[in-house]
Amino acid sequence: MSTNAIAALGLGVVGLGRAFMLTLPSILADKRIRLAGAVDPRVEAREEFASRFSAPAYETLSEMLNNSAVELVYVASPHQLHREHALAALAAGRHVLIEKPVALSLDDSRAIINAADHNNRHVAVGPSHSFDPQIAMALEIIKSGKYGALRMIRANYDTDFMYRPRRAEELTTKTGGGVIFSQAVHHIDIVRLLAGGKTRRVTALTGNWDKARPSEGAYMALLEFENGVTANLTYSGYAHYDGDESAGWMGELGQRKDPSEYGAARRKLRTVKNPEEETALKAMRGFGLGELPRDPDGNEHFGELMLSLDHADIRIGPEKIRIYGDEAVTTLPVEPLAAGRRHVMDAIWQMVRENHLPVQNARWGHATLEVCHAILKSAQGGNWQPLKEQVAVPGYPIENK
């Protein structure tokens, strides 16, 4: 074994589904990380994992936690299992990377924070699009103060999220279905990072437009931050227009799209006769049945994003950032990451090997989840919802005057 292999971080996965598939290219591209084990009830996923990666695959998490090569557990199971899986991993002394959302209820995310503190282990929440490199660049521009204070953020994305194959729980809000827990969570993470993190209040309307898929598929949310920054988030998961068109046909996951495939998700869904068939179709997008995703062509993104500062408007895309200043327009290229989720790999490496907690930690994920719940609550009553458990971005300018 080489020195590199000995030093590599042993990652154990819980849930070999779609999320794992999307993160896998970044894990495989990173010499610092090695797959040390996996858990999934699906036998085909376990067999494929064991043969492809020469690492053990287990039916239950408790079995994997007996494997000392697993240093960090990547919780990529359905939302409703995040608490149980994170708590078991933390109690067994492992660090944890939890897919967004950190959990479903605020009680669950509080339990994860407490377990991390109690066991003296670290938790990161992601991948989330707040880890995209163009977001990190934009944050540095804001922090530099070169263009004055940030005042307003507009974020907008149109997708066919609601018409991709789903498990039944993904279409019921109570079990974490709809776009709030799966998509707004990205939007909120991005704007919280850029605006300093501490949301003061939220008001929102949501759309639940398709009786056959009865959960929130769209939202318009207005966030006000403690430093006075405002953010407007709009998302439709029922869209016919593809928001990736305005990103030069770069898909959310960094793969260039073919516009001639217009309507593919709806066409495919029409071939499904019942929920069981739909669940099976979703499983095809996970590990063990479908093809592995191809390597990304460029950076991931989460739709249109425009910042208004005192002395510039800044348009953020996956390939370039355009700064419309007082007297000139500047274009900054965003270097494509060889592996799309490289910044998430950096975060877990630093967390485990260098004892450095990322911004997107359990308390951060909890604060983002608080905003998700505030959106749902506001949409029911139409009121501004105050936020109480927000956390700041370290080193963010203290105050916007």
Ligand SMILES: NC(=O)c1ccc[n+]([C@@H]2O[C@H](COP(=O)([O-])OP(=O)(O)OC[C@H]3O[C@@H](n4cnc5c(N)ncnc54)[C@H](O)[C@@H]3O)[C@@H](O)[C@H]2O)c1
């Ligand atoms: N960051 C992203 O880009 C991204 C993308 C998709 C999903 N996600 C997140 O990942 C999580 C999983 O969603 P998904 O779309 O991958 O779902 P999925 O249905 O594709 O995958 C879930 C996997 O977990 C397995 N599983 C079920 N019960 C289990 C158990 N008790 N122990 C271990 N494994 C179990 C299933 O067999 C399946 O393989 C969700 O929280 C979702 O929000 C994130």
